[in-house]
Amino acid sequence: MSDVRQHADDIHDQFSDHLDVSVEDVEERLATLVDEYKVPMDEARRSVTNHYLEEAGLDREDLSSGSSEAVNVEDVDEPEEWVDLTAKVIELWDPRSDAVAQVGLLGDPTGTIKFTKWAKSELPALEEGGVYSLENVVTDEYQGRYSVKLNSTTIIEELDEELEVGDDTSEIEGALVDMQSGSGLIKRCPKEDCTRVLQNGRCNEHGEVEGEFDLRIKAVVDDGLDAHEVIFDKEATEELTGLSLEEAKDMAMDALDTTVVADEIADDIVGTYYRIEGPTFGRYVLADDVSELDGPADAEQLLIKARSM
Amino acid sequence: MSQAELTREVARRVFASEFNDSTYTFKESDDERAPNFALLPTGDRANRAFIVGTLTETEDVGEDSEYWRGRVVDPTGTFFVYAGQYQPEAASILRETEPPAYVSVVGKPRTYETEDGSVNVSVRPESIAVVDAATRDRWVVETAERTLDRIEAFEEWEAEQEAPESASTAPTNEYAQMAREQYDSPVVNYRNDVIQALEQLEEQEADATA
Numbered sequence: 272m273s274d275v276r277q278h279a280d281d282i283h284d285q286f287s288d289h290l291d292v293s294v295e296d297v298e299e300r301l302a303t304l305v306d307e308y309k310v311p312m313d314e315a316r317r318s319v320t321n322h323y324l325e326e327a328g329l330d331r332e333d334l335s336s337g338s339s340e341a342v343n344v345e346d347v348d349e350p351e352e353w354v355d356l357t358a359k360v361i362e363l364w365d366p367r368s369d370a371v372a373q374v375g376l377l378g379d380p381t382g383t384i385k386f387t388k389w390a391k392s393e394l395p396a397l398e399e400g401g402v403y404s405l406e407n408v409v410t411d412e413y414q415g416r417y418s419v420k421l422n423s424t425t426i427i428e429e430l431d432e433e434l435e436v437g438d439d440t441s442e443i444e445g446a447l448v449d450m451q452s453g454s455g456l457i458k459r460c461p462k463e464d465c466t467r468v469l470q471n472g473r474c475n476e477h478g479e480v481e482g483e484f485d486l487r488i489k490a491v492v493d494d495g496l497d498a499h500e501v502i503f504d505k506e507a508t509e510e511l512t513g514l515s516l517e518e519a520k521d522m523a524m525d526a527l528d529t530t531v532v533a534d535e536i537a538d539d540i541v542g543t544y545y546r547i548e549g550p551t552f553g554r555y556v557l558a559d560d561v562s563e564l565d566g567p568a569d570a571e572q573l574l575i576k577a578r579s580m
Numbered sequence: 581m582s583q584a585e586l587t588r589e590v591a592r593r594v595f596a597s598e599f600n601d602s603t604y605t606f607k608e609s610d611d612e613r614a615p616n617f618a619l620l621p622t623g624d625r626a627n628r629a630f631i632v633g634t635l636t637e638t639e640d641v642g643e644d645s646e647y648w649r650g651r652v653v654d655p656t657g658t659f660f661v662y663a664g665q666y667q668p669e670a671a672s673i674l675r676e677t678e679p680p681a682y683v684s685v686v687g688k689p690r691t692y693e694t695e696d697g698s699v700n701v702s703v704r705p706e707s708i709a710v711v712d713a714a715t716r717d718r719w720v721v722e723t724a725e726r727t728l729d730r731i732e733a734f735e736e737w738e739a740e741q742e743a744p745e746s747a748s749t750a751p752t753n754e755y756a757q758m759a760r761e762q763y764d765s766p767v768v769n770y771r772n773d774v775i776q777a778l779e780q781l782e783e784q785e786a787d788a789t790a
Contacts, residue, residue: 446630446719448591448686449706493630495593495726542632542684542709544718565714567785568721574778577728580735580771 275301278316282323288407288426289327297323329423339407345381347419350412356419358384359402359434367464373397377405377419378436383550385418387411392423404428441556443501444546444564445494454489455533456519458482486516488536492547492556500555501547507558512536589615591630591686593723596657597773598622599629603699604762605691618689618701621763622730622770623737623756629703631659632684632711632719638674648674650708652683655720655777660702661685670705682716684709720781724774731767731774734759 279298339353460474549559617625737753
């Protein structure tokens with residue numbers, strides 16, 4: 272295959288879903304630029320691509336950099352990849368911005384992942400509980416958490432089938448060996464869609480802001496083989512510690528210091544054995560279900576093993 | 581942030597008898613901030629340990645400033661825990677806790693050479709917490725299990741070493757090899773400690789239900 276033909280093929284692939292255009296047509300445009308006008312290939316490609324973008328009324332970012340690949344949710348581990356998913360809409364959340372048409376959680380047998388659908392993409396609405404084939408979605412990453420974005424090139428097809436959603440939940444049994452900084456009574460940026468934790472009253476993105484109080488714990492639960500980082504959100508923290516956000520605020524107010532809350536929580540939980548269940552996001556496990564391991568430990572089986580070794 | 585800081589070192593479960601024998605320490609890279617490891621005689625490296633036992637005695641052994649030593653006893657021996665001005669939370673627990681009490685300690689192994697040339701291993705605590713008897717029992721069982729796993733891996737490696745015809749498929753066990761080079765005490769000693777610890781727990785349970 273000639274060089275020009277190969278590039279023409281690539282371009283054609285990118286547009287075949289959007290335009291009724293033949294490879295020959297693409298090749299001819301390329302050849303004219305390259306052979307006749309001595310334009311370098313990458314510049315010629317750019318120019319031809321732009322021509323078809325305009326014709327199709329698309330933005331450059333709407334284009335996939337090649338054909339997208341069908342993957343499972345658990346395989347999404349790189350940002351900015353074009354993939355196809357077959358997934359069920361588990362939950363729809365309230366979009367916090369007008370730019371977002373729909374946001375929620377998708378799942379397939381291998382796990383769950385957040386999705387965002389932009390308003391400007393003008394795609395049909397997804398329904399909670401529906402199973403869809405989603406072609407051409409882009410992966411994204413934020414703080415170790417992956418998500419997919421639906422865009423104007425995404426082809427949504429509702430499937431008439433049931434899809435079992437697997438859990439990517441982790442189950443950890445171990446000792447809570449450390450509580451990390453940024454735990455306890457914290458303040459978050461109040462700006463829409465931000466929620467970053469403030470450092471000395473400052474948001475990384477928005478500078479000095481009037482923060483909103485929240486409770487959370489970032490802890491390390493260690494089973495002697497691996498150290499797992501676990502995040503307890505406000506609900507999980509309240510349940511674990513018996514301390515409500517309001518009580519925590521009162522404590523901090525009395526002490527004129529928010530760190531008393533973290534100190535009190537640390538005293539309560541560090542050095543204790545827990546079983547924790549929850550979804551994994553990047554390197555974190557989100558504590559959904561927490562129980563303290565305070566039942567009797569069974570020495571008998573081990574004793575039999577030790578004696579037989 | 582460097583990669584080394586991103587991966588947190590696991591807290592090993594190790595009984596006092598084995599911990600106190602872990603006199604050989606090493607680093608795995610020349611980086612100044614590379615973690616220090618103590619070599620466990622059952623063939624693993626430990627940068628951090630999680631221990632639970634009975635705090636039987638505390639004493640301020642500091643001269644100019646407070647320096648607290650706590651003795652934490654498990655079924656196989658005694659851990660020595662030292663906390664001074666750089667471990668203020670741990671020091672205050674040692675100062676304020678009335679022995680005997682069950683405590684859990686997360687800490688790093690530290691070695692020091694005594695005047696007679698022998699090497700002592702102690703714990704520099706990151707945190708100390710007062711816990712209950714159930715936590716202590718769970719730790720004994722968990723530590724027995726982890727120790728048996730290490731011994732099992734060590735013995736598998738050893739068996740392969742002694743069967744030269746299978747040398748090419750021998751599993752690598754870097755730390756077992758290191759342990760055999762550095763230490764004299766056979767791993768069977770630690771298996772006996774495990775049995776002793778578990779038997780104690782069983783008797784205790786039998787007494788409780790009797």
